[in-house]
Amino acid sequence: MAAPGPVSSTRLSLEPIGLVHSPLLSKAEAARQPAAATGATARIELYPGRNYEHALEDLEGWERIWVLFWFHLNDSWRPKVLPPRSASGRKGVFATRSPYRPNPLGLSAVRLERIDGLTLFIRDVDLVDGTPVLDIKPYVPYTDAYPDSATGWLHDEAEAVQRVRAGAAPPDPISAWSVHFDPRAAEQAAWIEARTGLPLRERITATLMLGPQPHAYRRIRREGGGYLLKVKEWRVRFARSQQDIRVLEVSSGYRPAEIGRSADHAEDPLAVHRDFRVAWK
Known part of the structure; x- marks a missing residue:
């Protein structure tokens, strides 16, 4: 078997397609996940003059969409982070949804309410004002949801909740x-x-x-x-x-x-x- 070649370090160039306009002005105001932002509204305004009005055709029939965005308020990354749900210390950043990533890419599933020209009105939003949007995709329930998948260290935290109920030393519970x-x-x-x-x-x-x-x-x-x-x-x-x-x-x-x-x-x-x-x- 041939030895693997060197890992490519080619730099990539990304260009935002639009911006989020939201009442959330800081990271402290934003929910940690869209599920905790139920009802929060915002809008995505795509840039004109790029044929995006044609790219939006046929999207309005989808109830939810994926929004790929850039964590623009983060200027550094951390290999280990402390997630809000962790009761057992820091985790590797790739095992979390932390914004402190080598490439500060974010992904949110939000509810699409309507489209008016180049403006998408969305709900259940955890995005701060001015967030650059990189891409939009429809959320497809039958292929995007795997509710029975293993949940890594979150499963360990859930077991910790059961130990609390059994009288063991109390760790940080998840949703109990x-x-x-x-x-x-x-x-x-x-x-x-x-x-x-x-x-x-x-x-x-x-x-x-x-x-x-x-x-x-x-x-x-x-x-x-x-x-x-x-x-x-x-x-x-x-x-x-x-x-x-x-x-x-x-x-x-x-x-x-x-x-x-x-x-x-x-x-x-x-x-x-x-x-x-x-x-x-």
Whole structure:
């Protein structure tokens, strides 16, 4: 048998076909997977003058599409990363969906609502604003879904959940946690949602269902005898009991002095935080 030849190091050239326009302005605001972004909307605007209007023909009948994109906010990669669902340490980046990749390519299955010219209106989106889109393909259920496939280290994490239930030392569970809001916390979250449009209760629930353990990606840390979760500029205090999580209260992430100084500006960017403090003394 002939010896294999050298691995090619040919550089490839890619050109975006369009951009994502989304209300998500930072990585911290985006869901970790499209499944955790149910209902989130965005649009993809393809560049004109490239015959893409013809390329879009016959796509509108598909309920879901694959969006191949570039993680444009990442400028480095890491061979080992700590995924949000890992309770057993860092994993090789090729065994994860982490954006910190040698070639920062991303792939999301999103719901296609409609097409208007060169604009695709999509839902269940985990893409930040300005994401370059490299390609679009239809999601074909009978060939793209393999629900019985082995899930690697995620299977080990699921077994860890069973060990918790059997009384062993508690690792970070995957989806075995129930999230409940105390009445005050539910009212505070509803107040914020009504005034900012941020789906706070949905974001809190999606994050805490993965477990309460402190985790950098999930922005959770211990605070006194409880826990603190950061969601954008809001702080969420919660407690745990066996497999249940109680959300106790929501507060502003800004200090009173910062909110006070904001009043000196004509537009007062922290006005909603001032009103929140008045409403929830």
